[in-house]
Amino acid sequence: MNIGIIGSGNMGSGLGKIWARRGHQVIFSFSRDMNKLNELARSVPNSRAASPAEAVEQSEVVLLAVRWANVEEAIKAGGSFKEKVLIDCTNPLNPDLSDLAIGHTTSAAEEIARLAKEAKVVKAFNTVFAEVYHSSSRRFGTRMTSMFYCGDDVEAKATVEKLIKEVGFEPIDAGPLKVARYLEPLGMFMVQLGYVRGMGTNIALSLIRR
Amino acid sequence: MNIGIIGSGNMGSGLGKIWARRGHQVIFSFSRDMNKLNELARSVPNSRAASPAEAVEQSEVVLLAVRWANVEEAIKAGGSFKEKVLIDCTNPLNPDLSDLAIGHTTSAAEEIARLAKEAKVVKAFNTVFAEVYHSSSRRFGTRMTSMFYCGDDVEAKATVEKLIKEVGFEPIDAGPLKVARYLEPLGMFMVQLGYVRGMGTNIALSLIRR
Numbered sequence: 001m002n003i004g005i006i007g008s009g010n011m012g013s014g015l016g017k018i019w020a021r022r023g024h025q026v027i028f029s030f031s032r033d034m035n036k037l038n039e040l041a042r043s044v045p046n047s048r049a050a051s052p053a054e055a056v057e058q059s060e061v062v063l064l065a066v067r068w069a070n071v072e073e074a075i076k077a078g079g080s081f082k083e084k085v086l087i088d089c090t091n092p093l094n095p096d097l098s099d100l101a102i103g104h105t106t107s108a109a110e111e112i113a114r115l116a117k118e119a120k121v122v123k124a125f126n127t128v129f130a131e132v133y134h135s136s137s138r139r140f141g142t143r144m145t146s147m148f149y150c151g152d153d154v155e156a157k158a159t160v161e162k163l164i165k166e167v168g169f170e171p172i173d174a175g176p177l178k179v180a181r182y183l184e185p186l187g188m189f190m191v192q193l194g195y196v197r198g199m200g201t202n203i204a205l206s207l208i209r210r
Numbered sequence: 211m212n213i214g215i216i217g218s219g220n221m222g223s224g225l226g227k228i229w230a231r232r233g234h235q236v237i238f239s240f241s242r243d244m245n246k247l248n249e250l251a252r253s254v255p256n257s258r259a260a261s262p263a264e265a266v267e268q269s270e271v272v273l274l275a276v277r278w279a280n281v282e283e284a285i286k287a288g289g290s291f292k293e294k295v296l297i298d299c300t301n302p303l304n305p306d307l308s309d310l311a312i313g314h315t316t317s318a319a320e321e322i323a324r325l326a327k328e329a330k331v332v333k334a335f336n337t338v339f340a341e342v343y344h345s346s347s348r349r350f351g352t353r354m355t356s357m358f359y360c361g362d363d364v365e366a367k368a369t370v371e372k373l374i375k376e377v378g379f380e381p382i383d384a385g386p387l388k389v390a391r392y393l394e395p396l397g398m399f400m401v402q403l404g405y406v407r408g409m410g411t412n413i414a415l416s417l418i419r420r
Contacts, residue, residue: 001369014343015335015377022376061369062329068318072325081329085366087373088390089335091397092318104314104395108278108302115282119272119291125225125299133224140418148399156295159211159271163297166232167225174399175407180298182399185314187301189358189392192385199419206416208350209409 004055006030006074007066011089013040015063020046029055030066030074052077061085068092109150109180120156123180124149124164126187129194129201138168145169145204148186150179172207214265216240216284217276221299223250225273230256239265240276240284262287271295278302319360319390330366333390334359334374336397339404339411348378355379355414358396360389382417 001024005012008028020026026047031037034049041049056062056078066074068090075081109123128145132138138145147169151157157173164171174183186205193199211234215222218238230236236257241247244259251259266272266288276284278300285291319333338355342348348355357379361367367383374381384393396415403409 003373010340011335011343014340018343018377019373061373063335064322064326071318071322075322075325078326081326084326084329085363085369086322086326086329086331087335087370088319088322088331088333090318090322091336091394091401092321108281108300109298111302112274112281112285112296112298112300115285116274116288116291116294116296119294119296121296121298123298125221125273125297126301130220130224133221133228140420143416143418145418153295159295160297163213163229163271167228172403173407175402179399179402182395182402184301185392185395186399189384189389189396191301192389192392193382193417197383197385202420204418206353206418207403208353208355208414208416210350210412 001025001061002027002059004029004052004059004062006052006055006062006064006078007070008037008040009065012063012065015065015089016047017044020044027055027059030077053079056081056084059084061087063087063089065089069095104181104185107178107180107184109177109184113177120151120153121177122149122151122153122156122160123177123183124160125167126183127190128169128204129190131201132204133167135202140204140206143206146172146207148172148174148183150174150177150183152177170207211235211271212237212269214239214262214269214272216262216265216272216274216288217280218247218250219275222273222275225275225299226257227254230254237265237269240287263289266291266294269294271297273297273299275299279305314391314395317388317390317394319387319394323387330361330363331387332359332361332363332366332370333387333393334370335377336393337400338379338414339400341411342414343377345412350412350414350416353416356382356417358382358384358393360384360387360393362387380417
């Protein structure tokens with residue numbers, strides 16, 4: 001396959017290298033520094049450097065791997081995407097990585113903290129199906145579910161961490177309460193997989209490390 | 211510990227049972243059907259049924275496990291939450307479970323589909339750090355990263371599925387492109403764990419099943 005890469009930074013170069021190694025023809029494009037782009041293409045067999053318009057024109061699949069701030073410019077530079085498979089691996093983060101730049105403004109947890117005055121709100125247990133709690137074990141074979149939780153009160157979080165362990169999960173402190181803005185879509189995502197995609201309720205997430 | 215449960219449905223009863231079995235005193239509350247609530251309490255040692263106000267008043271920890279539509283009513287019924295640890299396990303879903311009811315309005319992927327006219331946009335590769343692509347292997351010991359992807363074009367998704375396998379991940383079709391509204395917060399969540407929480411970039415998610 002011919003695979004065009006728009007945005008040849010850390011992400012685009014990493015994926016491009018792998019696909020080139022698998023025998024695809026990779027075209028790297030969209031760099032502030034043409035020397036770097038050429039150097040990258042020289043170092044990766046089955047690859048070359050080109051303009052975004054050439055990369056799109058000559059590929060069936062295009063990977064968009066630019067910062068959110070550059071998305072519009074990059075797409076314009078790509079020209080026509082008619083019939084192209086466009087893989088979007090962007091995350092629309094603020095420039096300082098502090099939050100999502102679009103589409104996300106609040107969370108149930110934050111609203112609940114406003115309603116339940118003086119409560120020490122901790123978000124937890126929203127990413128696993130109730131059926132898992134009702135079954136005889138929380139184990140998935142030898143594997144353990146990671147339970148992400150977040151909140152603004154240190155002591156309250158310590159209490160909840162203990163309760164998570166008692167349920168049989170690995171507790172993972174995800175930070176302050178506003179991280180519920182990511183944990184609630186994650187809960188919704190599990191609903192999407194379990195019910196809409198038909199995977200059922202015996203699914204869970206495990207954070208793996210190395 | 212005394213643990214009050216507001217909302218004694220599937221979620222609240224499941225967690226309440228586990229904690230009661232661990233030796234905590236559990237108070238179930240907030241049910242449309244007092245008979246069911248009493249029956250639940252009778253069937254679970256170390257538990258009793260009460261009003262939400264009593265459940266809150268007599269507990270150090272309160273689990274809020276009601277539907278999003280009932281949150282405000284449930285919190286009012288709970289009275290004062292002063293100094294209480296309030297565990298929020300709600301997901302603010304629409305009544306038909308079709309989407310998040312608050313806080314989420316669009317996604318980068320959907321914006322990109324609008325900008326790149328006629329492209330077959332597929333969201334993928336946004337939940338793993340670039341460093342993982344640059345390293346010598348995608349394996350985490352014996353464990354495999356699950357790569358969630360979504361899009362509206364069946365053929366484009368088949369192509370991306372193949373590319374995901376070639377990278378060394380387990381592809382999981384998460385549905386239509388608007389599911390990017392959950393996948394992008396998940397990308398942001400990984401940034402939160404990796405950078406803000408200091409877990410580093412050698413982390414990934416594995417969907418476990420049983």
